Amino acid sequence: MTSRRVAFFISDSTAITAETLGQSLLSQFDHMQFDKVTLPFIDNVWKAEGAVIQINNTAKKTRKRPIVFSTLINTEIRQRIMNSDAIIFDFFDTFIGRLENELHMESSHAIGRYHGIVNDKTYHLRIDAVNYALNNDDGMTTKYYNRADVVLIGVSRTGKTPTCLYLALQFGVYAANYPLTEEDIAKTPIRMPALLLPYRKKLYGLSINPERLHVIRSERRPDSRYASLSQCQHEVKSVESLYASEQIPFLNISYMSVEEIATTILHESGLHRRVF
Amino acid sequence: MTSRRVAFFISDSTAITAETLGQSLLSQFDHMQFDKVTLPFIDNVWKAEGAVIQINNTAKKTRKRPIVFSTLINTEIRQRIMNSDAIIFDFFDTFIGRLENELHMESSHAIGRYHGIVNDKTYHLRIDAVNYALNNDDGMTTKYYNRADVVLIGVSRTGKTPTCLYLALQFGVYAANYPLTEEDIAKTPIRMPALLLPYRKKLYGLSINPERLHVIRSERRPDSRYASLSQCQHEVKSVESLYASEQIPFLNISYMSVEEIATTILHESGLHRRVF
Incomplete structure (x- = not known):
């Protein structure tokens, strides 16, 4: 039997990074089918609240908590998503602290850096x-x-x-x-x-x-x-x-x-x- | 003063995911300059040993341990890289266990899944x-x-x-x-x-x-x-x-x-x- 699960890719910018990371993890599970939803440009708390509603409704409807892959830089926005009824893999949250320690430097917390226009x-x-x-x-x-x-x-x-x-x-x-x-x-x-x-x-x-x-x-x-x-x-x-x-x-x-x-x-x- | 550091992107496949992961983190540090080296297709232990030599030489030469972003699925290959003189952010190692738990399923540990030809x-x-x-x-x-x-x-x-x-x-x-x-x-x-x-x-x-x-x-x-x-x-x-x-x-x-x-x-x- 093939199981299904909903996966969300959430970002304050294009969501290309969140998709790339999430997809490469999901591709390791052959016997699962994932219904994929991308929510890009979640760059204020109102949009974050909208995303939370969508996630929670999905959880209710499918009776399984969705998987969320996110790259959210703004702490307040991330906090809202963290409170949704999902299992959350946030990529900045996981790595940025260790990288800041290594570089003895705070990160800029600027949105859309990588896939935005650089110069x-x-x-x-x-x-x-x-x-x-x-x-x-x-x-x-x-x-x-x-x-x-x-x-x-x-x-x-x-x-x-x-x-x-x-x-x-x-x-x-x-x-x-x-x-x-x-x-x-x-x-x-x-x-x-x-x-x-x-x-x-x-x-x-x-x-x-x-x-x-x-x-x-x-x-x-x-x-x-x-x-x-x-x-x-x-x-x-x-x-x-x-x-x-x-x-x-x-x-x-x-x-x-x-x-x-x-x-x-x-x-x-x-x-x-x-x-x- | 702008500091410099060498960053490696290492993968058993194209390294596109490793680059995406690393670059979006590095772009958060304005006052650093990163010399970037991509090592794709590190798919056996001999190539892994070669990568380790390159990393260790860089550490010696720059007197700073390099930053390594990796997406290595094979445990043996990953282990070699982990033993190099670098700070390592491995994407699979960090996330796959929690995802396996959530899905009650082991991952396939197959190489090149996402950016490989799918169908x-x-x-x-x-x-x-x-x-x-x-x-x-x-x-x-x-x-x-x-x-x-x-x-x-x-x-x-x-x-x-x-x-x-x-x-x-x-x-x-x-x-x-x-x-x-x-x-x-x-x-x-x-x-x-x-x-x-x-x-x-x-x-x-x-x-x-x-x-x-x-x-x-x-x-x-x-x-x-x-x-x-x-x-x-x-x-x-x-x-x-x-x-x-x-x-x-x-x-x-x-x-x-x-x-x-x-x-x-x-x-x-x-x-x-x-x-x-």
């Missing part, structure tokens, strides 16, 4: 990196590859575009991507497209299991030659031999999330992140 | 939402607005594109955006572009302080008419009167991060998120 430089960098990714997506041009931190290559549907966007948004990394097409890989022996040769050191390859590629492409164009298993096998085999002969580092992304692909590339290619 | 459905949804945002960016077409969850409108440089991409990647929301151009706002009285009328209920406006818009546009095209304060004032005034007369909800994004804009829109317009 103009960070803001511009992220936007600029996103625009770079958009303007250098899918091989539309190679003219600006001199500005790229990394150029992802791979066959169609290996997650190049979302990975570039994630690298830009999360890390301020300038990432371009170039699709290795049928034409690129038709030659024997397969050779690096000449356009890419000047940027060889920036190249990072993506690969995938042919069976998985077949499934992903079939979503897009069912029963096409493009999606057929034999075509997928052929393309993957070709690009992997290209990566090997040209000594391009590469990653098999078959069962990876966009975050995992981006983090792995950042880490393995020693890229400098501009946003932390 | 095919989530994967496809996010990729599909990203492709939607890319194909419906900057008013390139309004043909597919029937599929949109939300259509952002606003003058140039108000963060429409990164917000749409963030909504797609983070929440699986289908977001299009349409720039209100000079031509759109030249009429008196200003009127909603006819193309947008069928989608009135999906519209969400972005606005900005003219002074801030002037600064942002000047980065892009210094000393242009486009970036001039008077032009920015005129455009902002026009779109805000449009939002008012057409009763379009809107947000002043002057000092907001992309995360804050996206979260606020999600929350205020009651959008259904497809990815949690």
Whole structure:
């Protein structure tokens, strides 16, 4: 039998931190189903009272006390939530005291610090990196590859575009991507497209299991030659031999999330992140 | 005097949770500078030993014990890190026991659960939402607005594109955006572009302080008419009167991060998120 429980994510700001922390704990319980409710921007006591009513009503209705993950900096607001009929995991309350002791310093208790706008430089960098990714997506041009931190290559549907966007948004990394097409890989022996040769050191390859590629492409164009298993096998085999002969580092992304692909590339290619 | 300290973010997976945890705590200390080091994918004891050496060397060199934020699920790996010369804030160690008690259940101790690929459905949804945002960016077409969850409108440089991409990647929301151009706002009285009328209920406006818009546009095209304060004032005034007369909800994004804009829109317009 699968049990259900309601989980609340509560914050005086975006609640991204509360969600990230809470979700990574909840994902450790396979046999539970969680109904998730996010309450962001709880930044005054009236809103806190509203949240308490919602929590207490849930407790009554489900006959189980909800689980609350919170990152509340204001003591008065936190106190209200603490008095609700829930089990509460407050992240600031738990850690900030020990950190203050270690640093011999009081914390600022300022709201929305981390996911708020930090400074103009960070803001511009992220936007600029996103625009770079958009303007250098899918091989539309190679003219600006001199500005790229990394150029992802791979066959169609290996997650190049979302990975570039994630690298830009999360890390301020300038990432371009170039699709290795049928034409690129038709030659024997397969050779690096000449356009890419000047940027060889920036190249990072993506690969995938042919069976998985077949499934992903079939979503897009069912029963096409493009999606057929034999075509997928052929393309993957070709690009992997290209990566090997040209000594391009590469990653098999078959069962990876966009975050995992981006983090792995950042880490393995020693890229400098501009946003932390 | 500003003090410095080295902070490590250590995880057996992407380290996104460890970074989120640590950064939101560190951002509460204004008068400290932190040198940040992320060590992701520490998933065996040899890598853990390598991390310990790095931590201990840092302690020796800086003569201050580093701060370690970790989300290590494997007990043996965690134990190694715990024995390093650092103050350690381990997120699982702190919370998982209390949560297990509450749920009367042992946790699975599985690595990479949250930021790993969850299931095919989530994967496809996010990729599909990203492709939607890319194909419906900057008013390139309004043909597919029937599929949109939300259509952002606003003058140039108000963060429409990164917000749409963030909504797609983070929440699986289908977001299009349409720039209100000079031509759109030249009429008196200003009127909603006819193309947008069928989608009135999906519209969400972005606005900005003219002074801030002037600064942002000047980065892009210094000393242009486009970036001039008077032009920015005129455009902002026009779109805000449009939002008012057409009763379009809107947000002043002057000092907001992309995360804050996206979260606020999600929350205020009651959008259904497809990815949690």
